[in-house]
Structure formats: structure tokens, C-alpha cells
Amino acid sequence: MRSILIVPIRPVDHAELTALVTPLSNAFEIPVSIEESNYLDPAFAFDSYRNQFNSTSLITALLDRYPAQSGKIIGITAVDLFVPVLTYVFGEAQLDGQAAVLSTFRLREDLYGLEPNPKLEHIRLLKEAVHELGHTYGLIHCHDPECVMHSSTSAEEVDVKGKNFCGGCEKFLRGL
Template sequence: MPSSIHILPLKPVVLEVLPLLVEPLVSIFEADVTIAEPEGRIVPAVLDDSRGQYNSTDILRSLLERPLPEQCKIVGVTSVDLFVPVLTYVFGEAQLDGTAAVVSTYRLDNVMYGLPADPVLFYERVLKETVHELGHTYGLVHCRDIDCAMHASTAVEDIDVKGASLCPACRRAALSAV
């Protein structure tokens, strides 16, 4: 059975970038890719008022509670700032070898760093992080190949350096995980 990927816009979200993700994700994961209608705002319960950020693990947990067809992955995409308690921020989080991932575009926008907007660079960053987090759901861990989207990223500059696709070894592993 072919796998499928369900992109779930979680408000607030930059909707314009989502359709641009479909074709590359279809190609990389050989999966059917759909974009859902945007949902209401992320529940305030996952907001940590002292940090002004949203707990990505709580969002991930809510995504995991959704009924999904067999062999379906879900990736929530949002524009809020995400964190896990042990880190200052995260670009995203995923359930390793599971079904759900979440990606934040908040720190992927040049404007966040006081730089002029760059829509092409923004799209490339969103694509790389979406591939990266979805890769984790296919059982992939961080890769040493700097050209691979599974290469670890702790800063936005790390995202800019790595590739948007999977290296041959990671792609084989992802496709065999289906």
C-alpha cells in the first residue's frame, strides 16, 4: 500500500508556501500528499506564557490523537515559535518511526533576524525542515551527509547549508520503511 502524507495547516500559518511543498514531498517520499483545510488557532493550553512559545511536544501529542488511514503521516505546519523544555527553540519535532510531525516557520523567515524578506529562501527552509521532520516519522535519524535533509540543524544557517532531499542511504531507508 502506498503511503500518504497529510499536511495540516495550524493557524497562524503562512498558507502560500504549503502548495509548493506537495510536489517535492511526492517525489522524495513517493507518497500521495494532501493539504487539509486550515484549522483554528493552536490551543492556548500549549502556550508557555513565561517563554512566549508553544510546546511542540504537546502539539505533536494532539496530532497523534487524530484518526488517520493506515500508512498515513501527518505534519502540522504553523507560524508560532516552538520549544521543547530542554531547548531554547526547535524548528520542528517528530515522532521517530511514527505518524506525526510538526514544523514551525517562525524562525525560518529572514524577517525574524532583522533581514529583508526572501520568499525563495523562506520556501527552501520550510521544505528542508518539512522533509527533515517527516524523515524522522519514516524512522530516519540525523545523517552525517551535509547535503542530506536529515543532517541536524540547530541554527537557521545549518538549514541553509544542507540539501532539501534525502541522501541515497536515507531515501532507501525511508522508502523501505513504508
């Protein structure tokens, strides 16, 4: 059965994951569940030189842990993620693949010296979860600045884009 599995990667706020289930199910029109008993420890992906965690290594671990998963997998964490060619990433996904990873770390207001804003941070997390999962369905970055698939390199850019797919991305996603 097609589905999306949310895998908690320590540390993570379980309430944030629970709040994603219904909106992700609505966005992709498939069941979404949370792995309740098998949290992933990201210590193996830590790069002491950068003081960050390698997102590609986390994706590999998700694929190793869930090889028979028939749907999509998204690991969610609160650690700072990177890929070697970039200073940081909000997340990473296999294009037209099975797995993605996403962090709340750079989506938090307090990282930028501002007061925490849980509502805004939830919206950011939802947008980026939809974005990364969109990549697993074969969607690439969109030129429409209001589309959730528009590339974001800062939290402010996440705020500006919409939370939904544009018409073209929606059409691609639904296979029309």
C-alpha cells in the same frame, strides 16, 4: 492508503502549505494533501513563561485529532516552538511514528533583522518538512552535511544542507 496530510496550525500562510504538496509528494513518492477545513488552534500549547508553544503538545493534539489516519501527519504553523530541553526547535517528529510539527517562525529572514526572502524561506521550509517527515519514517540525524537529515540548529545550517536524502538515507527510506 499511505499518504501525508498537512494540517494547518494557526497562524499559517496557506500558500506556503500549497507550495509543499508537490515537492513532498515527490520526495516520499506518495500522495500529499492539505486539511482544508479543520485548522488547529495552538493556544493550549502556549507556555507564557517562555512565550513559545510546546511542540510535543501539538504532536499529541494532532494524534488525538487524527487517530485513524493511515499515513503521516505534519502540522505546520508560524508560531515559535520549543521542547523543554532546548531554547527552540524548527520542528519535532515522532521517530518512526505518525506525526510531526514544523514552524516557519525561525526560518524567516526578518526574524534576524534581514529583508524577507520568500524563495529562501520556502526552500528552508521544504528542507525542514522533508527532515521532520523523514524522522516519522525512522530516519535519524545523518552525519552527511549535505543530507536533508543532517541536524540543523540555525537557519544558516538549514541553508547549507541539501534538500535531498543522501544515498544511505534514501536506501533506508525505500527499504532497500
